[in-house]
Amino acid sequence: MYPHERSLVDRLRDEPFTIIGVNSDPPDVYRTAVEENDISWPSFFDGGTTGGPIATRWGVRLWPTVYTFDHEGVIRAIGHAVDEELVDSLIEAARQN
Amino acid sequence: MIRESPPGHLAGIVLVVLAPLLLSGCSREEPALAALEELRSVVRADYDTGEYDYEGIRSKYYPDYAAFAQRWRGTEAGLQAELWILQTIRNADLRQEFSAPEVTDKLDAIFAEYGHSPHIYHMADSWYSLPSEELEERFDYLIEHSPDARVRAASMYALVDAGSRDNASAELAGRREALLNDLVRDYAEVPWNSTTFGEIAAAELNPHDPADLEVGDRAPEITGRNIDGEEMKLSDYLGNVVVLDFWGDW
Numbered sequence A: 001m002y003p004h005e006r007s008l009v010d011r012l013r014d015e016p017f018t019i020i021g022v023n024s025d026p027p028d029v030y031r032t033a034v035e036e037n038d039i040s041w042p043s044f045f046d047g048g049t050t051g052g053p054i055a056t057r058w059g060v061r062l063w064p065t066v067y068t069f070d071h072e073g074v075i076r077a078i079g080h081a082v083d084e085e086l087v088d089s090l091i092e093a094a095r096q097n
Numbered sequence B: 001m002i003r004e005s006p007p008g009h010l011a012g013i014v015l016v017v018l019a020p021l022l023l024s025g026c027s028r029e030e031p032a033l034a035a036l037e038e039l040r041s042v043v044r045a046d047y048d049t050g051e052y053d054y055e056g057i058r059s060k061y062y063p064d065y066a067a068f069a070q071r072w073r074g075t076e077a078g079l080q081a082e083l084w085i086l087q088t089i090r091n092a093d094l095r096q097e098f099s100a101p102e103v104t105d106k107l108d109a110i111f112a113e114y115g116h117s118p119h120i121y122h123m124a125d126s127w128y129s130l131p132s133e134e135l136e137e138r139f140d141y142l143i144e145h146s147p148d149a150r151v152r153a154a155s156m157y158a159l160v161d162a163g164s165r166d167n168a169s170a171e172l173a174g175r176r177e178a179l180l181n182d183l184v185r186d187y188a189e190v191p192w193n194s195t196t197f198g199e200i201a202a203a204e205l206n207p208h209d210p211a212d213l214e215v216g217d218r219a220p221e222i223t224g225r226n227i228d229g230e231e232m233k234l235s236d237y238l239g240n241v242v243v244l245d246f247w248g249d250w
Helices: A002-011 A027-036 A053-058 A084-095 B006-026 B029-048 B054-071 B076-094 B100-114 B118-125 B132-145 B149-163 B170-174 B176-186 B197-205
Strands: A017-023 A043-045 A065-069 A075-079 B223-225 B231-233 B241-247
Touching (some): A002 A017, A027 A043, A043 B223, A053 B197, A053 B241, A065 A084, A075 A084, A084 B241, B029 B076, B054 B076, B076 B100, B076 B118, B100 B118, B118 B132, B118 B149, B132 B149, B149 B176, B149 B197, B170 B176
Parallel strands (some): A017 A043, A017 B241
Antiparallel strands (some): A065 A075, A065 B241, B223 B231
């Protein structure tokens, strides 16, 4: 998943677009993953375990789970991978506003 | 004081004699954990050859874990070895190769040895591989009697988890909210993974309604922190298209 997300972030660097993580790793695992995979986007730290407070509140039980929001914060997709076409069309809509 | 009273003097001598033993008792923990790590890496390497399946590898190393648990009895690593053995017996029990009394006997032996140790925390932490009906009364015992706040809190959260399972008794399921409220009230600052029992219990008590998390709904706010403790809010990114990725490195 990292290479895909990395290239998406690179390609959309100048667009109104952000990846935000909710990370379930223990701190040392998270730090190593960020360093080794050039992860540039921010993550909420969710207690260092699957089933942390944010995942529990959102009812997430499978990882990865990916929500896509439009520029007004409305949920447009829920899945287990990034839908790049959807992201492009949402950015297009955001630009026209 | 020791100088003046013969019994005290005697106690002094006894202490001098016992001191190395007491010290060696404390310092067994670290070598035990190192030895456990060594055993685990041997098992892992053997498993990685692909020659054994999950159950095969457990059968093969059962005697090693049994010897380990005996050798390092009373230590944290010793308890972890016992939990590995318990899970192996439990797995076999599910396949009807062991009778249920063996599971109960093993549980009794573990509680007899470790029931008053803070390390029994690992039991609450790995309850899900264990027969929950057997554990309920034991966790209740720990909640009542353990002097260690983390053991009590972990036991309560284990019961919350067990009570959330499909096969939970109505009685256990009915205790869920009271247990969570107790955790929030009395154990808020006790560590759970890298957060606290207060945080996780509050989330369990107030989950978002799934009906509010569907396509077309406005995303609820998330306030939290990054790994460096800096505050973050989902709403800081309004105006951007956002991919919210629940992820882990595995």
